[in-house]
Amino acid sequence: MTQEERRDALLQAIVLLGLAAYFVFNIVSGNITNYINARFVWLSYVAVLIFGAFGVTSLLMLRSGRAFSRGDDHQRINLPIVMVMAIPLVLGTLIPSQPLGAEAIDGAVSFNAFAGLNATVVQKDPLERNVLDWARVFTTNKAPGTFNGQRADIVGFVYTEPTYPEDTVMVARFTVSCCVADASPIGLPVYWPEAEILKNGQWVRVTGAFEARDFRGQLTPTLIADAVTPTEQPEHPYLYP
Amino acid sequence: MNITSSAKKKGGLRQLVWWLLGVFIVAALLVEMFASSDPMTTLSIFTTRFLGIFIEAAPFLLMGTLVSGLLEVYVTREDIVRWLPKNPLLSTVAGTLMGFAFPVCECGVVPVTRRLFTKGLPMSVGVAFLLAAPVMNPIVLVSTYIAFGFGPMLIARFAVTALVALGVGLIFALSARPQDVLRPTSLAPVMGGEVDLKLIPLTPQPPKRGARLLSALRVASDETFDMGRFLVTGSLLAALMQTAVSQNVLLALGEGPLLSVVLMQVLAFALSVCSTVDAFLALAFVGTFSSGAILSFLTFGPMIDIKSTMMFTSVFKPRTVIYLIVLPFLMTLWIGVLVNQLGVF
Numbered sequence: 065m066t067q068e069e070r071r072d073a074l075l076q077a078i079v080l081l082g083l084a085a086y087f088v089f090n091i092v093s094g095n096i097t098n099y100i101n102a103r104f105v106w107l108s109y110v111a112v113l114i115f116g117a118f119g120v121t122s123l124l125m126l127r128s129g130r131a132f133s134r135g136d137d138h139q140r141i142n143l144p145i146v147m148v149m150a151i152p153l154v155l156g157t158l159i160p161s162q163p164l165g166a167e168a169i170d171g172a173v174s175f176n177a178f179a180g181l182n183a184t185v186v187q188k189d190p191l192e193r194n195v196l197d198w199a200r201v202f203t204t205n206k207a208p209g210t211f212n213g214q215r216a217d218i219v220g221f222v223y224t225e226p227t228y229p230e231d232t233v234m235v236a237r238f239t240v241s242c243c244v245a246d247a248s249p250i251g252l253p254v255y256w257p258e259a260e261i262l263k264n265g266q267w268v269r270v271t272g273a274f275e276a277r278d279f280r281g282q283l284t285p286t287l288i289a290d291a292v293t294p295t296e297q298p299e300h301p302y303l304y305p
Numbered sequence: 306m307n308i309t310s311s312a313k314k315k316g317g318l319r320q321l322v323w324w325l326l327g328v329f330i331v332a333a334l335l336v337e338m339f340a341s342s343d344p345m346t347t348l349s350i351f352t353t354r355f356l357g358i359f360i361e362a363a364p365f366l367l368m369g370t371l372v373s374g375l376l377e378v379y380v381t382r383e384d385i386v387r388w389l390p391k392n393p394l395l396s397t398v399a400g401t402l403m404g405f406a407f408p409v410c411e412c413g414v415v416p417v418t419r420r421l422f423t424k425g426l427p428m429s430v431g432v433a434f435l436l437a438a439p440v441m442n443p444i445v446l447v448s449t450y451i452a453f454g455f456g457p458m459l460i461a462r463f464a465v466t467a468l469v470a471l472g473v474g475l476i477f478a479l480s481a482r483p484q485d486v487l488r489p490t491s492l493a494p495v496m497g498g499e500v501d502l503k504l505i506p507l508t509p510q511p512p513k514r515g516a517r518l519l520s521a522l523r524v525a526s527d528e529t530f531d532m533g534r535f536l537v538t539g540s541l542l543a544a545l546m547q548t549a550v551s552q553n554v555l556l557a558l559g560e561g562p563l564l565s566v567v568l569m570q571v572l573a574f575a576l577s578v579c580s581t582v583d584a585f586l587a588l589a590f591v592g593t594f595s596s597g598a599i600l601s602f603l604t605f606g607p608m609i610d611i612k613s614t615m616m617f618t619s620v621f622k623p624r625t626v627i628y629l630i631v632l633p634f635l636m637t638l639w640i641g642v643l644v645n646q647l648g649v650f
Contacts, residue, residue, distance in 0.1 A: 076530065083363075090360070099357040104451065107364040114367035118526035121519060132516070132523040141530045144323065148534040151541070152359045159352045167343070168350045170552045242452050244357030245543070245588040 065131050073122045073131075075146050080119035082153045087112045090161070097300045098163040100243040163301035164238050166223045166265035169249050191217045195237045196303040199250050208276035208283045216287055217271045219295060222262045223251060231259045232279065232286070235270055240302040247302065253279045256289040269295045330541050337549045347548065355544035358589070359537065362582035365448045366536055367529060369581040372444070373413045374525025378517050393429060397474040400430035401467050404438030413528070414438045415616035422620070428483055433474030436633060439580040439607035440466040449603070452584035457650035458600065465604045469636045476632065486625045532579045535612065539578040543589045552593065559594030566641035569598040570634060573606030580607035596650050601641035608633045 065073070087108050090096040096105055125132055188197060195218050202211070220235035228234075236251030238244075254270055255277065262268065272289040279286055334351060338344035389396045409417055418426075418435045439445070440462065449459050477486070546555075559565045569590070578586055587602050609630050617626045644650070 076526065080526065080529075087360070087363075096360070098353060099360045104361065108360065111360075111364040111367055114364070114371055117371075117522060118367075118529060121522040121526055124519065125523070132519045141527050144320070145530050145534050148537050149530050151537050152356060155352050156356055159349060162349050162353060164350065164353055167346045168353075241454070242588055243361035243585060244354055245361070245547075245585055246452075246591055247357075248592060 065125070065129055069131055070126060072141065072143070072146065073125050075143070076141065077119050077122035077126070079146055079150050079153060080115050080122065082150075084112050084115035084119060086153055086156050087115065090156075093161075094299055095161040097302065098161050098244075101240050101302070101304050102300055103304070104242070163297070164244060164247055165301075166221050166236070168238075168247075169223060169236070190214060194218060194303060195220050195235065195250060195252055196239055196305060198252055202285055208285050211274040211285045212276060213273055215271070215273050217269070218252065218287070219267070219269045219298060220251065222264060222266045222268055223249070224259075224262070224264055227280075231255055231257050233259050233262055235268060235287075237303045238301070239305050241305060244302075253277075253284055253286045254289055254292070255286050256292050258292075262292070267295050267297050269293045326538060330538075330545060333545055333549060337545070351544050351548045354547050354589075355540050358540040358543060358585050361451075362448075362536055362540070362585045365444055365581040366533060366579060369408070369444050369579060370525045370528040370532060371522075372408045373528055374521040374523070376407060376409065376413070376417075377524050378521040389427075389430060393427070393478050394475070396427060397429040397433045397471060397478060400433035400474060401437040401470045402441060403430075403434050404441030405443065407438065408442035408444055409438055415613065415620060419620045422483075422487060427478070428486065429474040429478030432477045432629070433470045435470075436473055436608045436629075437466055437470035440604070441470075442581075444581045445584075445607075448581055449584045452588050458596070458603070461600055461644070461650075462603045465600065465637065465640055466607070469604065469608070469633055469640075472636060473629070473632045486621060488620060488622060535577045536579060536582055539576040539583075539586055542576065543586050547589055555590075555593035559590065559598060562595060562597065562645035563642050565595045565598035566601045566638055566645065569594060569602040569641075570605045570638060573602045574610050576606070577610035577612045578606065583607065595645045597641035597643070597645035600644055601637045604640070605633060605637040608637075 087096075090099075091105060091108055091112075096108055100108075121132070193201070193216065198216060198218070202208075205211075218235060220237045223234040223236045232253055232255050234251035235254045236249050238247045238249050240247045254272070255275075256262075256270075269292070270287060270289050271291050272287045274285045275288050276283050277286040278284075334348070337351070338347045341347040389399055404414075407417065414435055418431050421434075422431055446459075446463070449462055453459050558568060573583070576583075576586065583606055584603065587599050590599060590602070614626065614630065617629055621629065
C-alpha cells in the first residue's frame with residue numbers, strides 16, 4: 065500500500081468505527097428516540113454491526129499492509145468523500161442531542177390540534193390517555209360539549225403564541241411515524257389562570273377536566289387545569305400514532 | 306482531446322460542484338440561524354432533523370452496500386443470461402423483476418448491466434433491468450414499508466416502477482438495434498464489440514477463502530462512502546428545507562397538481578439519493594406536497610439522477626441516454642399528475 069492509501073484506510077476506519085460508536089452511544093443513552101420511532105431502534109443495532117465490520121476491514125488492511133482488491137469501475141474514495149461521511153459524526157457529537165420541541169413548530173401554520181389523525185376509538189382508561197389519544201377521541205366525536213366534566217392527566221410541552229389569550233396555552237407533543245422527517249405537532253388547549261408564568265417549550269404535567277370553550281374562534285374541548293406541574297422530558301419525547 | 310485530460314476536466318468540474326454545494330448549505334444555515342431569535346436553537350433543530358433522516362436511513366444504506374459487495378465478488382453473471390425466457394415480452398418482464406434476485410443500488414446497476422450486455426443480454430431486458438432494479442429489491446421494499454406503512458404509496462411505487470421499466474424496455478425491443486444504441490465497449494463480442502480489458506477487467510480472484518470475503522467487505526465499505534455522501538448531502542438539504550422554508554411556501558408549491566410533480570422530479574434528479582433510503586427523505590415532504598408528487602419522487606428518482614446519468618454515458622450512446630432520461634420522466638410525470646387528478650390517495 066502506498067502512503068496515501070494507508071492514510072485513507074486509517075481515516076476511513078476512524079469514521080466508520082466512530083459512526084458505530086456514535087450509534088451505540090445513542091442507543092445506550094436513550095437519545096436514539098429523539099430521532100426515530102422507538103420500534104425501529106433494532107435497525108440501529110444493524111447499523112452498528114455493519115459500520116463495525118467495515119471499520120475492522122479497513123484496520124485489517126492496514127495491519128496486513130495489502131489493499132484488498134476492489135474490483136473495477138469504482139470511484140476512488142479520496143479525502144473529501146471521507147470527510148462528507150464524517151459530517152453526521154461531527155454534528156452528532158458536538159451538538160447536544162435534543163428532541164424537537166416548541167421552537168420547531170412553524171408558527172406560520174395554524175396549529176390545528178386535530179389535523180391529520182385517523183378516527184380510531186381509544187380503549188384506554190381516560191386518565192391514562194395521552195395528548196394523541198385525546199385528539200383521536202375528539203376527532204371521532206364531533207360535538208365539543210360531549211367531554212364536559214371528563215378528567216384527564218396529560219404530559220406535554222407548553223406552546224404559546226402571542227395571539228393566544230393570556231390564560232390559555234397549548235400543551236403539545238410531536239407525533240412521529242417513522243423518524244423526525246414526518247414529525248407533526250398536536251396539542252390540547254389548556255386553561256389556567258397562572259398560565260403566563262409558563263415558558264414556551266417547558267415540559268409540564270396537567271390534571272383537570274374538560275369544558276367546551278371558544279379557542280381561536282372555534283368551540284373546542286379545553287382542559288380546565290387544577291394543577292400544572294413542571295416535569296422532566298419523558299424518555300420517549302414523541303408519541304407514535 | 307485525449308482521455309486523461311477530458312476526464313480530469315470532468316473530475317475538476319464535479320469537485321467544484323460539490324464545493325459550491327457545501328458552501329451553499331453552510332451559508333444558508335448561517336443565514337437561517339442568525340435570522341431567528343435564537344441561533345443555537347435553530348442549529349439544534351436543524352441538526353435533529355438532519356440526524357433523524359441519517360440515523361433512520363443509515364442501516365438501509367449499509368445493507369444495500371453490503372449486498373452489493375457480496376454480489377460483486379461471489380456471483381458470476383453468465384448464468385443470468387442463460388436462464389432468461391426466449392420470448393421478448395416475457396424476458397423483458399423477467400428483466401423488470403430481476404432486481405429481486407440481484408439487489409443492487411442504482412450505482413451498482415449500471416456496471417452489472419454493462420457486464421451483462423457483453424455476455425449477450427438482449428437490449429430490452431437490460432434496459433428494463435436498468436430502470437427497475439433500483440426499486441425492485443427487498444431492501445427498498447422494507448425501507449418503503451417502514452416509511453409509508455402498508456398502503457397505496459408502497460404498492461404504487463412498485464407497480465409504477467415495473468410499468469415504466471417494462472414500457473421503456475419494450476420500446477427499445479421494438480425499435481433499437483444494439484449497435485445503434487450501445488457504445489462499442491458494451492456490445493457482445495459477436496456484434497463487433499471490443500472487449501477492452503482495461504475498461505472491463507475481471508475481478509481478480511484471490512486464492513485464499515477469507516480474502517474473498519475481505520474483498521467483498523472492502524468493496525461494500527467503499528460503496529458506503531461513495532453513496533453515503535449523497536445521503537448526507539440529501540439529508541442536509543432536506544433538513545435545511547424543513548428548517549428554513551416556511552410551511553406556507555411549501556404548501557403553495559406542493560399543492561399544484563402539475564407543478565408539484567415536476568418539482569419533485571427535479572429534486573429527485575438533483576439529490577441523487579440511493580433508492581434504499583430515499584423513502585425517508587420523501588417523508589419530509591408528505592405534509593406539504595401532493596401524493597402524485599411524492600410518488601414521482603419515489604419512482605423517477607431511482608431510475609434517473611445526476612449520478613446514474615453520468616454512468617449511462619459510459620454504456621450508451623448520447624442520443625440513447627437522452628431517451629433513457631426523457632421517457633421515464635414523461636411517464637412518471639403523467640402518472641403523478643393522473644394520481645393527483647383522480648385523487649386516488
